Amino acid sequence: MKKIECIIRPGKLEDVKDALNQFGVQGMTVYQVIGCGLQKGRKEVYRGTELTINLLPKVKMEVVVNDRDADEIVKIIIKAAATGQIGDGKIFVSPVENAVRIRTGDSGEKAI
Amino acid sequence: MKILRKGLPFGIMMALLLIPGLAWAGEEVPKIDTGDTAFIMISAALVMLMTPGLALFYGGMVRKKNVLSTIMQSFIVLCLISVQWVLFGYSLAFGPDQNHIVGALSWLGLNGVGQEANADYAATIPHLVFMVFQLMFAIITAALITGSIAERMKFPAFLLFILLWSTFVYDPLAHWVWGVGGWLRELGALDFAGGTVVHISSGVSGLVAAIVLGRRKGYGAEAMVPHQLPFTVLGAALLWFGWFGFNAGSALSANGLAASAFVVTNTSAAMAALSWILAEWLHHGRPTMLGAASGAVAGLVAITPAAGFVSPLSSLAIGLVAGVVCYLGVSVVKRKLGYDDSLDAFGVHGLGGIWGALATGVFASKSINEAGADGLLFGNPAQLGIQAVGVLATVAFAATATLVILKIVGMVTKLRVTADEEEIGLDLSLHGEDAYPDIMSGGSLMGGKMFGTAGVNSQVLAKQ
Numbered sequence: 001m002k003k004i005e006c007i008i009r010p011g012k013l014e015d016v017k018d019a020l021n022q023f024g025v026q027g028m029t030v031y032q033v034i035g036c037g038l039q040k041g042r043k044e045v046y047r048g049t050e051l052t053i054n055l056l057p058k059v060k061m062e063v064v065v066n067d068r069d070a071d072e073i074v075k076i077i078i079k080a081a082a083t084g085q086i087g088d089g090k091i092f093v094s095p096v097e098n099a100v101r102i103r104t105g106d107s108g109e110k111a112i
Numbered sequence: 113m114k115i116l117r118k119g120l121p122f123g124i125m126m127a128l129l130l131i132p133g134l135a136w137a138g139e140e141v142p143k144i145d146t147g148d149t150a151f152i153m154i155s156a157a158l159v160m161l162m163t164p165g166l167a168l169f170y171g172g173m174v175r176k177k178n179v180l181s182t183i184m185q186s187f188i189v190l191c192l193i194s195v196q197w198v199l200f201g202y203s204l205a206f207g208p209d210q211n212h213i214v215g216a217l218s219w220l221g222l223n224g225v226g227q228e229a230n231a232d233y234a235a236t237i238p239h240l241v242f243m244v245f246q247l248m249f250a251i252i253t254a255a256l257i258t259g260s261i262a263e264r265m266k267f268p269a270f271l272l273f274i275l276l277w278s279t280f281v282y283d284p285l286a287h288w289v290w291g292v293g294g295w296l297r298e299l300g301a302l303d304f305a306g307g308t309v310v311h312i313s314s315g316v317s318g319l320v321a322a323i324v325l326g327r328r329k330g331y332g333a334e335a336m337v338p339h340q341l342p343f344t345v346l347g348a349a350l351l352w353f354g355w356f357g358f359n360a361g362s363a364l365s366a367n368g369l370a371a372s373a374f375v376v377t378n379t380s381a382a383m384a385a386l387s388w389i390l391a392e393w394l395h396h397g398r399p400t401m402l403g404a405a406s407g408a409v410a411g412l413v414a415i416t417p418a419a420g421f422v423s424p425l426s427s428l429a430i431g432l433v434a435g436v437v438c439y440l441g442v443s444v445v446k447r448k449l450g451y452d453d454s455l456d457a458f459g460v461h462g463l464g465g466i467w468g469a470l471a472t473g474v475f476a477s478k479s480i481n482e483a484g485a486d487g488l489l490f491g492n493p494a495q496l497g498i499q500a501v502g503v504l505a506t507v508a509f510a511a512t513a514t515l516v517i518l519k520i521v522g523m524v525t526k527l528r529v530t531a532d533e534e535e536i537g538l539d540l541s542l543h544g545e546d547a548y549p550d551i552m553s554g555g556s557l558m559g560g561k562m563f564g565t566a567g568v569n570s571q572v573l574a575k576q
Contacts, residue, residue, distance in 0.1 A: 045398060047459075048396065051335045
């Protein structure tokens with residue numbers, strides 16, 4: 001099994017979610033996060049005082065999938081989340097040792 | 113609020129004319145006017161609402177770890193001064209004159225302040241109504257200072273400071289300007305609803321307090337972003353609403369002058385909001401909601417002393433300048449001088465108040481209010497000089513007295529929270545409450561339990 005963690009633009013969450021659902025991925029965990037990368041921060045002004053905000057809001061999504069689907073799912077995420085501009089985000093893929101469904105005690109690929 | 117007695121009722125005047133002998137027979141007992149009384153009671157309630165409005169205005173601008181402590185400061189001032197005023201504050205401010213400086217203590221505990229009118233102040237409403245209307249001014253003035261000291265003052269020191277400040281700064285100052293026999297009133301300084309007494313005094317005192325307390329930890333290095341601007345906008349809207357009671361009510365009568373004050377109040381607020389956002393648009397490229405809310409308050413501050421003396425067109429000019437002056441004060445002057453007036457009580461109320469007091473000397477016209485005076489534009493440049501004396505006296509007195517009071521309070525108790533308490537936030541460290549607990553299914557992510565402390569203690573005890 002592989003864990004795919006992707007950090008995407010908040011506005012792309014629905015697109016990525018729909019694309020994954022269509023492929024058949026049903027479980028996912030989504031976080032609101034802030035972070036920085038190549039994208040520059042933004043400027044905010046309060047009563048005439050300028051502030052530079054470097055950490056920008058992003059959405060982080062985690063899915064755990066079968067080994068054989070992982071590459072395909074990465075492609076689907078790229079297709080749904082890309083705009084071509086700096087700030088589109090990143091995808092990290094890592095191996096997962098086991099998964100357990102709490103309700104039944106099933107483990108391995110059956111559990112995801 | 114100056115000298116605005118209503119004429120004697122027509123019938124009595126006719127009787128006095130027809131039978132001259134009667135005019136010497138003794139003083140007329142003033143007759144209570146139901147319309148005036150109803151209007152001033154409602155105005156007092158409107159001004160009361162300004163203080164919770166101010167709490168929201170300020171509360172939205174602090175970081176979320178300090179929102180309750182900031183709101184509480186205003187709320188507690190409402191309670192503290194309500195008690196102080198009844199016990200001795202009103203007597204100090206409006207009691208029988210002592211050397212043109214302060215009122216005598218003969219009205220302690222509202223002794224002699226009753227349901228009949230006091231013709232010296234307002235001949236057509238019960239003295240109690242005048243007293244409670246003035247109380248609301250005393251409250252909001254003290255609460256305004258909290259904008260300068262937000263996010264770093266110890267609560268006991270704050271309570272003591274406010275009590276002493278209201279007693280030794282506000283009460284005498286109110287007497288100077290509004291009390292019968294007060295020296296600024298006798299000099300002819302015009303202050304319709306409290307530009308000097310309320311706004312200059314609180315703004316300047318706030319600045320002194322901000323400097324004595326020192327900057328917030330991390331000021332200038334880390335971003336201190338307002339945590340809830342919709343609060344601030346709601347607060348500004350409540351201030352605007354309450355200000356109709358503040359300014360129109362200061363006519364002390366439901367009459368044409370009140371209507372005039374109402375209209376110029378609204379006009380100046382609107383104009384200043386527009387000029388503030390225009391200034392920041394040109395300066396930084398974007399108009400902001402915080403700017404519009406701040407500008408409206410700046411316009412309300414500036415029109416306050418002038419409200420009963422100027423025309424609607426003059427109020428446009430007063431608002432226009434107020435928005436720009438206060439914007440430059442908070443964005444340029446504050447940064448250059450480096451003081452941490454956290455929420456700009458000085459930038460908005462101090463500077464706006466000074467501009468308004470001087471503008472009154474420029475734009476005042478007897479065609480609006482016969483009991484007032486003409487200003488510079490209406491052929492009386494001397495009035496501007498008198499206004500400047502009022503401003504200087506208020507600034508000098510408020511600044512000096514605030515410094516002395518803070519030194520005294522500082523000898524009794526610590527003024528400032530510790531670095532740790534400041535880091536944690538005043539809500540938790542001073543008050544033990546959290547404005548925004550992370551709620552999940554009704555519980556707290558912190559893993560707390562009801563009666564948590566007691567439970568832990570009993571388990572610890574059981575193990576021993």
